[in-house]
Amino acid sequence: MRARAEEIGALAGREWDVLVIGGGITGAGILLEAARRGLRAMLVEQRDFAWGTSSRSSKLVHGGLRYLAEGQLRLTRESVREREALLREAPGLVEPQGFAFADHGGGWPRRLGFLAVLRIYDRLAGRREPHWETADGFAMLAPNVRREGLLGGVRYTDAKTDDARLVLRVLDEARAHGAEALNYVAVQGMLREGGRIVGARLLDERSGQEQAVRARVVVNASGAWAGALGGEGKGPRLRPLRGSHLVLPSWRLPLAQAVSLLHPGDRRPVFAFPWEGATLVGTTDVDHSEGLHLEARITRHEFDYLMTALRAAFPQLGLQDGDVLATYAGVRPVIDSGQHGAPSKERREHMVWSEPGLVSVTGGKLTTFRAIALDTLRHAAPQLPGWQADLAPVPVFARVTPPLCRALPGSVLRRLGGRYGRHAQALVDAAGEGELETVPGTETLWAELRWAARAERARTLADLLLRRTRLGILLPQGGAAHLARIKTICQPELGWDEARWLAEQAGYMALWRECYGIPAA
Structure with a gap:
């Protein structure tokens, strides 16, 4: 705690060019793009x-x-363009994912229209691939899909990632360029002089220490929370939308491809795809009316909605509620069009707006975080006299050589290189006995837990199991059966005494049951 207070005090004593508020992918991207262009940049996340x-x-x-x-x-x-760049630059973290869309009699006009859109999609990506499969060929791609009335299907390629690891990798890249990033530091208010914002008052949630930090420009990149920082109210009206998901064991819903299907109730698209050794199903798109200070969670209605889609698409599997390992829900910062239409019809572009000393950004997509960051810096540039930089896109990540370890196959080394970048070799070297084995039922190495506890600023057990690793949504009951071994690995690295560990364990399990388990009927 004392070291933390000293760190924050030292950072607060420096003059910053850019103070970024918000530690999601948008804020991380802005921090990186600012730091690599010579700006003294710092990020805080509440x-x-x-x-x-x-x-x-x-x-x-x-x-x-x-x-x-x-x-x-x-x-x-x-x-x-951004998807293709990330596939090139972050192997092992961003990976291709094939999608298959079954045709159960939608009609030739609809089928031809879909194929025409895919041809344009291919052209934008600079690639060309076949898209139509016969019924037998489609059944090979998705063997558990409903065969009754199956005429064939369409396939195409997109990509997938571990979103939390993507954020952490971008933040680490920013630190390599001299940036600083702190979690559990909240903004209490803005510093103002002569009608201009000149910094922010910060509160360290752990120590209770308050500090004033000065910056030439403050960037509000807090997403769905963007309206809570008290600017002059010039920004757009946000429409927070909740997307909820299910996670099932891969043996219960085995898929080689992602399967896109239309919900039997409202014909909205729903997908299921292999992810981190499990099968992920989503997503809903509903208005989120709960307070943003609360952890988002799936509702029973959303749970039943997704299960209905799965049972209709894979009737022979007999899927039941108890087959679900975990659930999770997130709130998207979507800009309100004012049309009061269906949530899924709202546009997903980002928006940037400014006032003296403050630039705010919200909206957008995970995929386009680099483009959003560069656009934000273009808006900030007039408030940074003397700073001139080329804001053309450059590779997000430095080239990384996968770690060396004879005990691990190349696919695992590639995965570690993608997720941990320049630290992948140190992670492997730090592994204790048996820690280069995977946690049963996942693709995660036990050694990843040790590294997260040692070097990745995890402050709670939830940080370790829900974000540094994803064991909390990949294992039954949030990994409760493995907590004894997790304790053996992580407790010494974290420096927690027995009372602290027991408190963290109790808090984590209560959080998991409330926000990541199966909602009560």
């Missing part, structure tokens, strides 16, 4: 890094096929 939307997304790095079908060509072009 909870944990990626605590909000950026650890609770659908885990897809996609070009936005739906946006293209709705005529949003600019957004799709930008998304496809």
